[in-house]
Amino acid sequence: MADQLKQTKNAINAKKHEIAKEEASRADWAEQLVQMDALLKDTGGSDEMKAMRAEMVDSIAAHDATLDKLRSELAALEAQLPQAPAPAEPTGPKFDPEKHPVLRKALEKQEPEKPVSFGIGDVCEAQWTDRSWYKAKIQSILGSVSAPKYLVRFIEYDETMTVDRSAVRPLPTKRKREPETVSNPTPAAAATSSYVISGPATTNPAAMAAKNTKNAASTDDAADRKPSRVPTKGTLKKRASAWADFQSKVSKKGVTKESMFRTGTEAGSRVGFLGSGKGMTETHKRQRYNKKADTDLADDDYPA
Known part of the structure; x- marks a missing residue:
């Protein structure tokens, strides 16, 4: 079995x-x-x-x-599947709500819900095989008018499925939250005394405007003024004292070493080390190399 x-x-x-x-x-x-x-x-x-x-x-x-x-x-x-046992008949209530005056009025006001009908292209919510509701779009309508069947395509998953009317419902409407009203706090009454005079400070607008104009003019003058290059008295005094100290030290110490640039007394003597002298003081000029002059000089040194 x-x-x-x-x-x-x-x-x-x-x-x-x-x-x-x-x-x-x-x-x-x-x-x-x-x-x-x-x-x-x-x-x-x-x-x-x-x-x-x-x-x-x-x-x-x-x-x-x-x-x-x-x-x-x-x-x-x-x-062919075994049928589930029929549920037991519910026992009736202890009292009939239709006979109660308040409940009878509530029952009379309730109206039966009208079935919602959808058209092709409408966006709704459909129930998938996992009993969950997902956003879907109706592709076509099958069945009869009393018991229609809808072929829906789930938008987020790109799947199609044929469902009954009970498995289709309109999209839930989101109710906009009403803005909260902010109540202005009532100002507390200030403690008053007969011996203290309280009040806001008073200012003279004309005096404030004149002061601002004066400050702005002084700021512009300071910005336009060029910095002075003349050193201060303290700097000049410091330099003079430093020069005096240097002169006193040189006069006391004296020069004992012979200069390396001393000129010799003999004929043909050179000044200082080899390669120094007058040639070192000449400023070299930038000129093109003259190959012909070097050739002529070589011919003079080594005649044929």
Whole structure:
């Protein structure tokens, strides 16, 4: 018995999977048919396009026939499942609410809820197989007017599914929160005394304006004034004392070493170290190299 029940459930799941595939294929054909109708309306269409539209209609009809067959087979398989026991009849209340004067008025005011009808393209919330509600868009309407079935496409997951009226509901409306009113606190009464005179300080606007003008003028003069380059008296005095100290030290110490630039008394003597002298004081000029002059000089040094 348990194995047969398991096989029946597996067959039901497989049949539901086939129905879902057929519904997805039919939804694709229906979407293509809508696009074809819009194209024919804009361009007028050709014979080939009209033939393609006829094929689309035939394909949708074939899918509808297959879906009817699969749904009947699914209903037969579900009928083989053991039926749940009927719930016990609820016991009646201790008192009849219709006889109570207050409850009777409340019952009379309640109106039956009207079923919500949706159209193609409406955005709503549909129930997925996990019993959770997700945002969806209605692709097509199947079934009858009294018991419609909606083919919906879930927007966030790009999945299609055929659901009943009970599995579709409108989007919840978010109520805007009303801004909170801030009450202004009442100022506390200041303690008054007959011996203390309290009041705001008074100022003279004309005096303040004149003071601001004077400050602005002094600031502009200070900005335009150039800094002086003449050193201060303290700096000059410091320099003079430093020079006097230097002169006193030099006069006491004296010069004992001979200068390296001393000129010799002999003929042909040189000044200082080798290479120094008058040539070191000449300023070299930047000029182009004269190869001819060097050649002539070489010829003079080494005659043929």
